[in-house]
Amino acid sequence: MSTDTPQSGTNADTDADTDDDAAVERRSHEPLVRVRNLQKYFWENDSLLDRLLGNDRVAVRAVDGVSFDIYEGETLGLVGESGCGKSTTGETLLRLQEPTDGRVEFEGQNVYDLAGEALTEFRTDAQVVFQDPFSSLDPRMTIGDIVQQPLDIHDVGTEDERRERVRDLLERVGLSVDQLDRYPHEFSGGQRQRIGIARALALEPDFLVLDEPTSALDVSVQAQVLNLLDDLQDEFDLTYLLISHDLSVIRHVCDRVAVMYLGEIVEIGPVADLFEVPKHPYTKALLESVPRASTDERERDRETLTGDVPSPRDPPSGCRFRTRCPAVIPPEDLEIEQETYRELMDLRQRIEGEDISLESVGEDGQFALEDGPVPEADVPAFVAALKERLLDRDLPSPHDEIVEEALAELATSDWDAAAERLRAEYESVCERAHPDLRTDEQSAPEQHRPVACHLYGESPPNAVDPSSWRE
Ligand code: SF4
Structure with a gap:
């Protein structure tokens, strides 16, 4: 950032230059897209019949309060496991779905307030490239008509001008104009994705959401499509939101990355820094789950991801990652x-979910609770059999005794008492308090970045303005 200060008495040209510089400086620091507390819930049990039957509506919290900025000319990656809300975030910010709550500003305007011409203009400026090139192209249309369709819908230019634009676009994405009258099934996966990109560029947008643009392609073709997107970004001054579950794609293409888990952003920062020093335990586990080439790296301690992503219908209390962290x-x-x-x-989570079979415990199904509670004299043997089945390691005192007391409650199928015994001893701050995104200021200044984890900073959380997240 320039620190030059205009001097009094400078000539008009210098003033104009300074104004231009200031405008460029300002523009490069103004977000093109500003997302604040975006929520998208889907509702179950929401029909008239459900209401008549008195069924409670259930919220599926696909996106639950995400905030981030995307700056002109950059590529922001959105990464996370499948089902974490990445694609719903992209669709909602493009207004392909209406939000439950929150705000998305595009060039300073709230897109959810737009109507009429202003909405048409937004739909022109912000486009999407879908994941699956096989299903996103109409098989009955020629590729010329597919790429021309947005120009027809928005009534851009004359028929000849539109055709000329289509020819130009096909060449820009590496296809031949001779292929104009062919149909999608005549093309390979990579070529179809190039057609999808040409269609997205037809209206000269400023901003593209790229939703897993290479995940349906062979590895050899993926690099070609990513390189094409990189070239097009320079050529057309595009800004990208790249949605991907693939960290190698994010690393190759993005400037910054936001990591999503179960509808929330848990860490955001420059790609190089985040890959070098991941902070959130989920980011670390995601990075650790990437296959490693070298033996040294394979032998390094790894915090791998275990367990399933919980349901967004009933996310865990506190930190949503705490059931796997x-x-x-x-x-x-x-x-x-x-x-x-x-x-x-x-173990506690399994007891709370009643996710342990008690039908047959011990050798040869010695204890079967369907026959009634385990006789008191047999409880120690029942507990020993359960411990053997459920635990991978010997527990030191006093944890061994506490676990035995909890498991003994299962001899009478009292799941609540068993869970309560463990909760009384082992309740974590991670389940009591939700960690907000806040800048981790304990680390070196160059590694300051927002992280949603109680391991960083003091409670209560000190949420930050997402405008300050660009380092
Ligand atoms: S808040 Fe707790 S459970 Fe969540 S990521 Fe941090 S340490 Fe793990």
């Missing part, structure tokens, strides 16, 4: 190894 925080005064604590939390 290898770093979940034990109570302050508890002396326990981290892996042991994780195992105890897993």
Whole structure:
């Protein structure tokens, strides 16, 4: 950023130059897209019949309060496991779906307030390239007509001018104008994605949402399409939101990346920094789950992701990652190894979900609770059999005794008492308090970046303005 200050008495040309520089400087720091607390819920049990039957509406929280900025000319990546809300975020900010709450500004205007010509202009300026080139192209249309369709809908130019634009676009994306009258099935996957890109560019947009643009393609073709997108970004001054579950794609293409988990952003920052020093335990686990080429790297300690992503119908309390987090925080005064604590939390979660079969416990199904409670004299053997089945490691005292007390409650199928015994000892701050995104100021200044995790910073959370997230 220039620190030059205009001097008094400078001539008009210098003033104009300074104004231009200031405008460029201002533009490059103004977000093109500003997303604030965006929510998109889908509702279940929402029919008239459900209402008549008195069924409660259930919210599926696909996107639950995300905030970020996208700056002109940059590529922001949105990464996370399948089902984390990435695509819904992209569709909602393009207004292909209406939000439940929140605000999206495009060039300073709230897109959810737009109507008439202003909405048409937004739909021209902001386009999408879909994941699946096989299903996103109408098989009955020639590729010339497919690419021309947005120009026809928006009534751009004369028929000849539109055809000329289509020819130009096909050449820009590496296809031949001789192929204008062919149909999508005559093209390879990579070529079809090039057609989809040409269609998205037809109206000369400023902003593209690229929704898994290469995930349906062979590895050899993926690089070609990514390089094409890179070239087109320079050529047409485009700004991208790239949605991908593939970290290698994000690393190759993006300037910054936002990591999503279960409808929320858990970390955001420059790609190079985030890959070098990931902070959020989910980001670390995602990076660790990428296959490694070198033996050294393969042998390094890895925090792998285990367990399934919980349902967005009933997300965990507090931190949504706490049911899988290898770093979940034990109570302050508890002396326990981290892996042991994780195992105890897993056991507690299974008890809370009644996710342990008690139909046949012990050798040859010695204890079968469907026949009634385990006789008191047999409870120690029942508990020993359960421990053997459920735990991977021997527990030190007093955890061994606490677990035995909890498992003994299962001898009478009292799941609540068993869960309560473990909760009383092992409840974590991670389940009591939701960690907001806040800048981690404990690390070196060059590694300051917003992270949603209780491991960083003091409570209560000190949420930050997303405008300050660009480093
Ligand atoms: S808040 Fe707790 S559970 Fe969530 S990521 Fe941080 S340490 Fe893990």
